[in-house]
Amino acid sequence: MITALKFTLLLLALAFAQGLHYNYIDELDKEAGTVRAVQASQYVSLWPLPQKVKILDLSFKLTSFNIVDAKESSAGSSCSLLQDAYRRYYEYMFGIAKRQGPRKSRLTGPSELTELQVWITSPDSECDGYPSVTSDESYELSVDLPYAVLKAPKVWGALHGLETFSQLVYEDQYGAKSINSTAISDFPRFAHRGILLDSSRHFLPLKVILANLETMAMNKFNVFHWHIVDDQSFPYLSRTFPQLSQQGAYHPYTHVYTPADVKMVIEFGRLRGIRVVPEFDTPGHTQSWGKGQKDLLTPCYSGSKPSGSFGPVNPILNTTYDFMSQFFKEISTVFPDAYVHLGGDEVDFTCWKSNPDIQKFMDQQGYGQDYKKLESFYIQKLLDIVTTTHKGYMIWQEVFDNGVKLKPDTLIHVWKGNQEQYQSEMANVTSAGYKTLLSTPWYLNRISYGQDWHGHYKADPQDFNGTEEQKKLVIGGEACLWGEYVDATNLTPRLWPRASAVAERLWSAKDVTDINDAFNRLSVHRCRMVARGIPAEPLFSSYCPREYKGI
């Protein structure tokens, strides 16, 4: 696994340091008025913008530079998470070539910065732990002589601080690196800043997932919501029920995620401060489950005979719950995160309605014709099962809308409607005392011509009618890239830098809303991603000092 990780790193780290150009302004375009030229922001290329930044007009050269543990740090050289991150950021800033050979100590000029000391201040650095929704991600960065200091209570903050430090480094025309004297104090506005990728509508090769985790870290995202299975295919290779992927994947060998693959994703994410929250959506969106698990789905009837097609999970059989118990027991051990996403969206009742056994059950239970009650019955039982695995759960908003009894710490994921509708949903969910997270304005799979990132940037998850207490129940949001029209060929440019707009909304202070300043910083940030080997698409006519070299 280590070898594979290194390999991926090499692939990703077409390690150019970013080229931050002060002379980025294209005067002629400005005059022409036809093209909005990129101008220098006072915050140069910082993205997402830290909570407090002070950049002085005093620059230091970086000619012989190193990232080291501070003597006082509670995480030393044995913390491989940090050592890995030092190497990663060193390569992003200075390229691979310069790492060759021992760094000889040499005389340095008065304006040379030679060291960044990383100091984990709390006794438990959490170096070997997993990030969680309560992780402390704050950090303080001071770039000054004799050396720069990055202070963070936990490693998670240090990771973000390293990214910020790397964003401060710029180069002149000839590639010489400098950094300005800077003081930054930073922490995220929201604890849950996620990206949803859908590996069921199209299978996503591991490399693509890892590359996007890497890019997430550049944008300070901290949750990978892995919508791993759905109607179209079941690529998750279950140890308990191997038939699920054997029969339900697009291909049983080439289009599956083995336990080792899943482990690699989780560890790759952990090393970047990213949680991996798996979604196993039921009772709808489960067509592919049925192929490898007999009697799991409801047989649909046409008239008095089974039609041969199947509907949602069959909620009236005990075997269904036996299966779910075993299955989620496995999931709870494979995925270390404290949360699992249980879906619960878009359940189509027509098949249930057609099935005589279901009708009988409805009568017995006294549900009449209210199939929402049947859905609630199912979800309720499922939630009880998952509770026994000691996991918290996230569910799509319908489960809340349908009045299912939920544990108080359930996360409600809002995804439907127009702005007015989702804002009133957020108000309802929070007034019922539930924590919530917003995705509606950030369905990035929906594309249109032009700079649609403006809309993504302007949406704010706390913009709804509610008390301060209610607002505090909003723990963040997720950008969703559903997979109907997306696979490895177009995923990365479709996601970046559009998701970066969401990243700033979820990280930076509420009043960071200047769209022109955002354009200037985001333009340079996107070029930085390109220089790091990520095909992030352009915002508008312009250029990057280092264009994408892939094809």
Add this chain to the structure above:
Amino acid sequence: GNFVSHSLYLHTVEGVWPLPQSFTSSTERYPLNPKAFYFGYGRQSAAQQDCSVLDAAFKRYFSLIFPDYTSGSGDKPFTVEIRVDHADCDSYPNENSSERYNLSVSAGQASLNAETVWGALRGLETFSQLVYQDDFGTYFVNKTEIDDFPRFQFRGILLDTSRHYLPVQAILKTLDAMAYSKFNVFHWHIVDDPSFPYQSRTFPDLSSTGAFHPMTHIYTQSDVRRVISHARLWGIRVLPEFDSPGHTQSWGKGQSDLLTPCYRGSTPSGTFGPVNPVLPSTYQFMARLFKEVSSVFPDSYIHLGGDEVDFSCWKSNPDVRAFMQKMGFGGDFTKLEAFYMEKIVNITSALKKTSIVWQDVFDYHERIPKDTVLHIWKGTPASYKEELSRMTKAGMRVLLAAPWYINHIAYGQDWRNYYTVQPLNFSGTEEQKKLVIGGEVCMWGEYVDATNLTPRLWPRASAAAERLWSDEKQTSSVDEAFPRLQDFRCKLVRRGIRAEPLHVGHCKHEYQGV
């Protein structure tokens, strides 16, 4: 006989894209062994060994036909024998090149006959799409008879290297993918307002001050030659566009006095407008530039642009107004624009080149030289059909791009719109219809660079490719086209082209990059 319609066997023999004009295949199939597979020249072929175009094509197509080099079952040799009527191996494809071919696949051999090497290239592409692998990796080709030719002679793709610079590699890769869809013209919109990446021999300042970066964001003469020679080997013409008098902001940086100084009241405002049409120096410059361009680009066509000229700067300039008076143009600036375009067209005519201009030029100026080709880019279906009628009625040749502005993206399967275009469905005589020489897919560059060009272009452009190549009656159903296009996009992915999916599903070999 044992020949049946191909459509029954789409699942055993995947379709060919774009659909050939006449195609019959049977279930009889022959295993192919890469170790006993040969390309050869027929005895009666005018082209023989050392034909640069075909020798290079054999090399390419061998790897395209056998993407992984498994030893096939059986060791019966199989030969693709090529016979062409003209040994045009060292020439460039042009507007009159025949691309017709016929292909007959039988036991142990395929015969591919074509009038020109360009036709043979199209036939090789078709043959490569006929070969498939079974679940065990064995290669097969079915007994097949194909007679094929393009519906339109001009099937182009426009790339815009001014709004974003496209590295040469990205252009070359696009040329490869174009050949897979049988496109035959690369319209290189090489310069525009934002940047001037073409490094001119005569006027090096144009790129040294007008490019985004004078060293890293330019096309040197050898870059241009490389693009042209790569395109030639794939049977693709390279049509350069040097758009003027509008869209020329970047030209002004390296050529003083070329652009019109705009005035605010009675003083120059410091900004510049379109090319200055009143100075003789403008035409001296253009004559020298186009002389260079016409020698660098071998194609007999040059695109002169002529679109979207904003008159406000001309109006503000007292010298331009004085010139208008002198010429008796009154307040009609379209007359000034027509005056300018006529002079430019005359320059290229003198260089023995055919001019293509955007429709704007026709719209305000109906007496342009008859051999000029008009390029329609604007409007709704109703309005571009109207334009087609008017232009062809005036006896002008026309090229249609309006329905294929592929840079305009939307959620969902917008390729269906590109597919269902009917380029000849406008009111006009048969003679008028013949004046429509083809169509072009435009990928303007405001939101496109090397990071997203390929998945945005493919397979959406392939939908237009079939419309421009295949018989319209045989390809009238989008739903029938859908599975064939899905197969084709997986072929593109297999060939290393980042072609995006049409809808949910999978390819046997997914794209492995990021």
